[in-house]
């Protein structure tokens with residue numbers, strides 16, 4: 001498909017809207033002038049300004065049928081540039097909906113954090129009716145998506161309202177996995193290939209934790225939550241997990257800690273010894289992620305564990321006293337069916353975990369499951385799967401408490417974290433709504449500095465790969481001075 005941009009600035013946003021309708025399409029981009037002949041489907045965008053009025057035009061030709069529409073805007077309006085973006089998106093969305101007959105629930109909200117928009121409107125004192133009207137009329141969202149976004153924002157409200165600007169969360173990155181799942185684009189090193197890096201990685205990580213501890217003491221931030229993610233944190237030995245957790249306890253004041261999560265992740269990495277270490281070091285919440293309970297699907301996505309392994313580890317954790325467990329699931333996995341997905345949802349609910357996170361498969365270019373070789377996944381009844389999960393989880397008393405979208409998700413759906421009341425993960429809300437500083441340690445860690453009063457967010461990145469992280473450790477530590485500068489402690 002050819003996308004033709006004549007005099008306008010919205011290439012990224014408009015391409016994202018076209019992708020909602022044509023997720024597997026490769027685009028040829030043309031700028032400045034319409035070619036004399038265009039072969040095949042195209043979308044053309046033009047903006048002409050005359051006498052302080054802009055005329056926006058969108059013309060789409062799909063399968064030989066061409067539709068053109070336009071809209072005029074006043075150039076002297078203070079919100080002119082933002083209005084152009086929205087109006088271009090709406091014109092395009094409406095034309096493509098008509099031409100393809102496809103319905104897309106989130107409308108032109110193609111960004112990662114639709115709930116953030118709802119939270120902002122709530123803060124402005126807008127009513128539920130006003131919020132729904134804006135989401136539907138301006139952004140073309142469906143009733144169902146308005147509903148889920150609103151419910152999620154309400155579940156977050158009390159937690160966000162009590163946030164203290166002088167607190168932070170600590171993210172600890174363990175970027176190792178025993179093998180790579182086919183849908184994953186994460187920079188995780190297979191343990192087998194990188195075993196020899198782990199001792200040095202852990203040494204550096206503990207050093208980074210100690211240095212960060214000193215810095216945090218200087219700038220007087222209080223540690224609120226801790227989150228171990230990856231990769232799969234439990235893919236390293238129990239003694240290393242212990243070293244890292246002890247190092248945190250020694251480096252930070254943990255007396256105000258409200259939540260401590262370790263993503264145990266894959267069942268094939270969990271042992272009793274590791275769970276004991278995690279528990280004894282104070283973690284209050286773990287994740288054990290089956291993704292699906294269908295063994296054939298597990299095999300198809302390259303997870304080296306079975307549903308039985310998941311059940312065994314889940315029961316083991318319960319017997320050891322873990323009373324806040326999350327389970328991650330994915331809708332739309334290769335070879336999965338609606339019946340098998342429903343079975344997974346029902347069986348997980350029977351286990352009664354405190355959190356259930358339902359992801360929608362996202363097709364990433366750098367994963368083994370790229371779209372070129374896996375066009376069949378686009379035919380998955382993923383909308384039906386997500387609808388079933390939403391309906392069933394609501395009926396069973398779970399609340400949606402955080403929600404985000406990723407690029408290239410099947411049918412432009414979303415990931416939703418569900419929780420039993422009182423078990424909402426604070427960290428997940430803070431990171432998604434960008435309401436609290438997250439200080440990250442380890443390879444791939446991304447520190448996010450949040451100044452709520454001045455609506456300012458800055459980021460400081462660690463090196464991505466473990467080897468790079470080890471080799472350039474000193475340079476990376478120097479970057480931490482950005483944190484002091486942000487808080488005015490240079």
Ligand code: SF4
Pocket residue numbers: 176177179180181183184185186188230231232265266
């Ligand atoms: S366990 Fe998670 S991080 Fe590791 S390979 Fe699988 S999807 Fe990627």
